[in-house]
Amino acid sequence: MKITILLNEPYPHGMAATNRIHLYAKRFKEQGHDVEIVVPMPTEIHRTKAVNFQIKGEYDGIKFRYSLSPVRSKSFIMRRINDVFAYFNTWGYLIRTRRNSDVFLVAGIPLYNILTCKFFCLIFNCKFVWEKTELPFVFAKKNTINIIYHKIYARFVFRLFDGIILISDNLYDYFKDKAAKKTRFVVIPILTDTSVFIPTENNSGEIVYAGVLNQFKDGIIDLLKAYRIFIEKMPERKLVLMGDINLSSDKEEINKFIWENNLQDKIELTGYVSRTEMIGRMCNAAVLVLAKPANLQSEYCVPTKIAEYLSTGKPVLTTNTGVIPKFLTNDKDSFLVEPGSPVKFSEALENILADYAQSQIVGKKGRILAQDQFEYTRQGDRILAFFMTC
Numbered sequence: 001m002k003i004t005i006l007l008n009e010p011y012p013h014g015m016a017a018t019n020r021i022h023l024y025a026k027r028f029k030e031q032g033h034d035v036e037i038v039v040p041m042p043t044e045i046h047r048t049k050a051v052n053f054q055i056k057g058e059y060d061g062i063k064f065r066y067s068l069s070p071v072r073s074k075s076f077i078m079r080r081i082n083d084v085f086a087y088f089n090t091w092g093y094l095i096r097t098r099r100n101s102d103v104f105l106v107a108g109i110p111l112y113n114i115l116t117c118k119f120f121c122l123i124f125n126c127k128f129v130w131e132k133t134e135l136p137f138v139f140a141k142k143n144t145i146n147i148i149y150h151k152i153y154a155r156f157v158f159r160l161f162d163g164i165i166l167i168s169d170n171l172y173d174y175f176k177d178k179a180a181k182k183t184r185f186v187v188i189p190i191l192t193d194t195s196v197f198i199p200t201e202n203n204s205g206e207i208v209y210a211g212v213l214n215q216f217k218d219g220i221i222d223l224l225k226a227y228r229i230f231i232e233k234m235p236e237r238k239l240v241l242m243g244d245i246n247l248s249s250d251k252e253e254i255n256k257f258i259w260e261n262n263l264q265d266k267i268e269l270t271g272y273v274s275r276t277e278m279i280g281r282m283c284n285a286a287v288l289v290l291a292k293p294a295n296l297q298s299e300y301c302v303p304t305k306i307a308e309y310l311s312t313g314k315p316v317l318t319t320n321t322g323v324i325p326k327f328l329t330n331d332k333d334s335f336l337v338e339p340g341s342p343v344k345f346s347e348a349l350e351n352i353l354a355d356y357a358q359s360q361i362v363g364k365k366g367r368i369l370a371q372d373q374f375e376y377t378r379q380g381d382r383i384l385a386f387f388m389t390c
Contacts, residue, residue: 001387002034002101004094006117008108010043010070012059013051013275015212016304017133021107023191024131025062027380037064040090040113041083042072051272065093091116100124103387105165107131111157118160127390128160133167135174135300139216154178163390165383168323170300186386189327190307191376197311199367200283207349208240208285210278211305213248218303219291219319220250224257224267225342226291230349231266237353239263242281244272283312287352287359290318294339298322310334310370315352315359317345327373333366335359 005025009018021037028035043066044050056065067089073079090113104117104126114130121128137150159180166172166187176185207227215221220241227239245251258267273281282288288309292298298321306324309316310333318324319339330336335352337344352359 001028001103001384003028003036003103003105003387004101005035005037006090006104006106006109006113007037007039008041008043008110008113009039010052011037011039011064012062014043017108020133020191020304021131022060022062023193023376024105024380024383026060026193027376028384029061030377031381031384033384035062037062038090038094039064039066039070040109041086042066042068042070044071067093087112087116091120094120101126103127103129103390105129105131111153114157114160121162127162127387129163129165129387129390130161131165132171132175133301135171135296138297138300159183163386165386168300168302169326170323174300184386184390186382188379188383190302190304190374191379192304192307192311192370192374193376194311194367194371196279197283197308197313197367199313199364202284203286204281204284205236205286206238206240206281206284207287207289208242208282209289210242210282210308211290211303213241213243213245213250213254215250215253215293216295217292217297219293219339220248221253221257222293222340222342222345223289223291224254224263226345226349227267228261228263229342229346231263233350234353235266237286238266238268240268240270240281240285242270242273242278245269246271279308282309283314285312285314286356287315287317287349288312289316289349291342291345292319292321292324292339294319294321298339302327306334307370307374310366310374313363313367315356315363316366317348317352319345328366328369331362333362333369335362 005021007021011018025035025037044052050071052070067086068082073082104121106117118128140146158178161183163184164175169187172185172187211218213220258264302323317335320336321339328334335348337348
């Protein structure tokens with residue numbers, strides 16, 4: 001089977017969405033299928049902070065291609081011109097070389113590329129599959145124009161796909177009556193490759209968070225408030241925040257909180273780190289944390305980082321928001337507290353470290369859960385079977 005993936009995210013180095021799609025492609029390749037990832041527009045903000053520079057190549061055995069240079073221009077006018085060239089380069093390449101693809105899987109691409117891809121699939125008899133891990137429009141501003149646009153989008157665009165891959169049952173409940181009758185669905189939960197997370201008895205003593213430093217998605221301010229309370233009891237413990245604060249919409253609030261509470265020597269803001277370094281620090285952490293808040297986004301999405309946290313075999317502390325309790329069990333494979341309560345989060349963190357021997361047992365069971373439920377090999381095979389039914 002020939003599978004083309006259109007991904008509007010940085011590749012091969014990126015965040016959760018990039019890693020999820022990479023694990024799909026990795027399993028497809030392992031199972032003998034011809035797979036290529038095409039990125040239809042530049043994704044790197046500017047050259048000084050770019051981590052992806054190759055226009056085309058292979059990563060972990062996966063072929064990939066950008067339509068233009070991965071780095072976006074600093075000029076507003078040139079960015080618009082580049083977007084036009086990227087569009088025609090993308091579809092020119094696909095028409096020349098991929099017209100015999102069996103499946104087109106799209107993730108995160110804008111509407112004009114979705115419509116073009118639908119036309120392409122009709123002409124060349126390809127299956128058209130959409131991957132969706134977030135509630136549509138959850139991050140969009142609520143104004144009159146957007147509300148009208150979202151209604152039109154939901155009325156017509158959701159019906160274009162032969163298949164839709166979703167990350168949670170809640171998302172399925174949202175989409176099931178909005179897609180076409182012929183559209184097939186599959187729920188693929190959070191994914192991980194546990195083989196790259198090597199369990200170790202090493203313990204840096206650090207409390208580690210990895211991801212987007214954002215309150216709305218990951219409750220970063222709640223985590224800081226919990227940590228401020230926690231260090232009154234255990235002042236020797238350092239909090240490590242792995243992520244680029246310059247990309248955070250909450251940058252000013254984060255920095256202000258740290259300075260006002262004199263936490264400069266207690267909190268490490270790593271900035272961007274390579275995936276290898278991130279995995280190493282996670283595996284050597286004392287505890288991995290995520291204070292995800294309760295909101296509309298959390299009700300439909302499951303954070304991929306939880307699967308990776310569990311893969312380390314270290315204790316994982318998170319909140320019981322949305323569908324997280326459907327996968328995790330408190331005091332068995334993880335530690336769960338109610339969202340929006342820095343005091344309870346702090347107390348749970350203190351309890352984990354106070355009886356660390358027991359917490360390690362829970363952490364090891366968390367890794368077993370990741371291997372049983374979230375391993376990319378098992379879920380990738382489910383997707384391949386799903387393609388055959390679309």
